[in-house]
Amino acid sequence: MSRTLFGTDGVRGTANTHPMTAEMALAIGAAAGRYFRREGQGVHRVVIGKDTRLSGYMFETALTAGLTSTGMNVLLLGPVPTPAVGLLTPSMRADLGIMISASHNPAHDNGIKFFGPDGFKLSDTVESEIEALVAAGVPLAEAGEIGRAKRIDDGRFRYQERVKSTFPAGMRLDGIKVVVDCANGAAYRTAPEVLWELGADVVRVGTSPDGLNINHECGSTHPRVAAETVVAHGADLGICLDGDADRLILIDETGRVADGDQIMALMAGRWAAEQRLSDGTLVATVMSNLGLERYLGARGLRLERTKVGDRYVVEAMRRGGWNLGGEQSGHIVMTDYATTGDGLMAAIQFLAEMVRTGQPASELAYNFEPVPQLLKNVRYAAGEKPLEAAPVKAAIADAEARLTGKGRLLIRKSGTEPLIRVMAECEDEGLLGEVVDGIVAEVTAVAG
Structure with missing residues (x-):
């Protein structure tokens, strides 16, 4: 079954541009509501969380309208990390969970991620079936069966207690200074509070969201500021999250980054x-x-x-x-x-290992010597298919031949942005740069 709306992680794109429009969000909400509403099973519920993007208000409202139009009751969690939605969907006996976020993307993007009643993300098959319902349209509920919506005030705290419960019993973070960069995103309150409650001395970065600064020169994709803050404050560890807090990059006490x-x-x-x-x-x-x-x-x-x-x-x-x-x-x-x-x-599991072993982050965060790896991205316009161009195919074939027995090559389209990602691995760094740059040059030429 074809998929044009859904990518590798739900639906994503620039806000107010197809497919991330209020009209499409309403249609997606109605389709998902119809798909997950099981007739004869009583109350139907969906939980919705979001990050701190300005467009989150618009998509939250549109999804709520679509879902309630098919008889689903909507529980609005407000800004929470993506894993909180995965936790709370089965915990609150919901039929569906939705997270409004474009993860590590800039503020002008947004996305819609879905979780099934078991708290796991939907399969490609289920997403394709929902997409088919969007295209076909769905029957609406009778006037007396329209769903209700209400705010849930304690969702964030339920999640925080679950996170703390994974930390070893009887262990504390007393005496450990931690810099936490929340990317001005969904964990801007959650992460500092959890770390502080476990005993850490917390230095906050990226915890002042304004709707437009999520992931902007901060967080897991831009760890420089956090690294500088770790060194300046003499911190034991730096924790960098992304906009919806499902990613982690660590920084040791010297400012070195671990992926x-x-x-x-x-x-x-x-x-x-x-x-x-x-x-x-x-x-x-x-x-x-x-x-x-x-x-x-x-x-x-x-x-x-x-x-x-x-x-x-x-x-x-x-x-x-x-x-x-x-x-x-x-x-x-x-x-x-x-x-x-x-x-x-994941961050508090690492901190638990620091406490258990008494070793600094610099001793724990680097366990192997990575093979030289180079990744470059090339942006292309909507509708273009640069990987199908003959010069690009020739460059890829040449690179594969040169790397045979020496390394590996991976070329792929991003599932979340209009980017071609060119990655190669090779012990010979000179050869590595040549093959990647050669492919990038051809893709760039084709992409204009």
Whole structure:
């Protein structure tokens, strides 16, 4: 079944531009409401969370109208992290959960992510069926069966208590100074409060959202300010989240940055030592560094790769019965605790390891030497198909030939932005730069 609305993580785009318009959000809400409303099963509920983007008000209202028009009762959580929606959907016995967020994208973008009644993101098949309903239109509820909407004031606090419950009993963060950069996003209150309540001395960055500054030169995609703050304040650790707080990048006490691969390496090794790592397997995407795979292999552990997107990581984890996975970009998924990536929850697991071992972040955050990896993005206009152009195909074929036996190449369209991502890995950094730059030049020429 074709998919034109849904990408790798729900529906996403520039606010007030197709498909992210109020009219489309209303139609999507009605279609999702009709799909998840199970006749004869009593009350039908959906929980809606959002990040701090200005357009969130518009989409929250439009989705509510569409959902209530099909008889769904809507529970509005306000600004909460994406994993809070995954937690609260089954906890509140909802038929559906929705998060309004474009994650790490700039403020002018927004998106709509869906969670099923089990708290997990929807499959491609279900999203395609909802998309078909959007195209066909759905029957509306009778006037007396229109749904209701109300604000839920304690959703954030329920989530915060769940996060704290994953921290080892009897352990505290007293004496540890933590810089937390919330990207002016959904966790701007949640993350500092959880860390402070666990005993940490908290220095806040990116906790003054104004609707337009989410992810702007802050958060997991721009860790420079947080790194400088860690050094300036003599902090023990820096925690960088993205706009909806499902990603984590760490900064050690020297200001050095550690990505999701390094965090997963630490956790996989620790969990394996405690016999907690299911089947000795970590799930990650094709973007994860070859160094991570070598690190795991040296310890008798296995890396299961998936296509890019934390949703695909989770689907593989559920199929294989594995309990730890994630992405180099910072999604860390621990299905023992959560149904999706949770940056704050992963951060406090790292902090617990600092307390348990007495080691500084610089000793824990770098577990393997990464193979040189280069990633460049090329933006293209809507409707263009640069990867189908003959010069681009020729450049890719040439690069693959040159890397044979020396490295690997990955070319893909972003599922969340109009970007072609060109990534290569190779021990020979000169060759690495040549092949990536060659492909980028051809894609750029085709994309104008």
